[in-house]
Amino acid sequence: MAHRHTAPPSDTALRVKALESLLVEKGLVDPKALDEVIDTYENKVGPRNGAKVVARAWVNPDYKARLLDDGTAAIAELGFSGVQGEDMVVIENKPKVHNLLVCTLCSCYPWPTLGLPPVWYKAAPYRARAVSDPRGVLKEFGVTLADDVEVRVWDSTAELRYMVLPERPGGTDGMSEAELAALVTRDAMIGTAKVAAP
Amino acid sequence: MPVLTADMVEGLVKTGASCRVDADVKAKFKQGDKVIARNINPPTHTRLPRYVRGKRGVIALDHGVFAFPDTSAHGKGETPQHVYSVRFTARELWGKDASERDSLNIDMWDDYLDPA
Incomplete structure (x- = not known):
């Protein structure tokens, strides 16, 4: 038996x-x-925090300017601060510049705005390939970029923590800040996705 | 009495602990300076990844003064110094098959860099 x-x-x-x-x-x-x-x-803490920051920047040009100038202070205006977000840098995606975040040494990630990192972000394949083949990685995430778009990878090896400010999609004129925040995904703030139009 | 109790968590999480150091330390480099990442291979803690050692880049941003993990991680003091975002082209790091348009920004302490 x-x-x-x-x-x-x-x-x-x-x-x-x-x-x-x-x-x-x-x-x-x-x-x-x-x-x-x-x-x-x-x-309590997760990527919905970051989505609120992004939506505020989309509707309020003064806030966006403050966010890009001093990320830590502008994010704190919305009540988000602390562990693994003590010194924040926000980088803006533009039509011809796409930013992608990685921590090749470990798993550094902006906790107050994005929460804890997803498993793939901490895994060796992402950490190795995001720097050596970012376009290949992006394609696997479903993001295909034209040749005339510059890919900028940010390796957070020090104490700064990064967050991507994604592009506001078309067809969102007149949407409220809360409606816009609902469109923003975690991956769009890492740079492995774009924010889809509603 | 435990060192970390439940009532301490919210305050600690909200506040964190910045490694920024309030010290008047002169920056060795300024935005636009050309630098080369040192080819050092310490057996102890470092935040200088192998893939940039010996590579040429440009200072993109000065983040200010921070503790230096290569010494602080071993109880040898903070050795406060400037940290920069240094920009390397994808071709400098990965060779001629990489996109000529793409680049990588990485945070580097003063002690990882020499003028190029």
């Missing part, structure tokens, strides 16, 4: 459990604090 086994958790899950047990046992971390951190990034 075959006996049943419960598959053990993945290596990563085991490592996290071991680390958490040690931190708690040594009295360094309260388990409730970990729950609070997880709740923050599962339910």
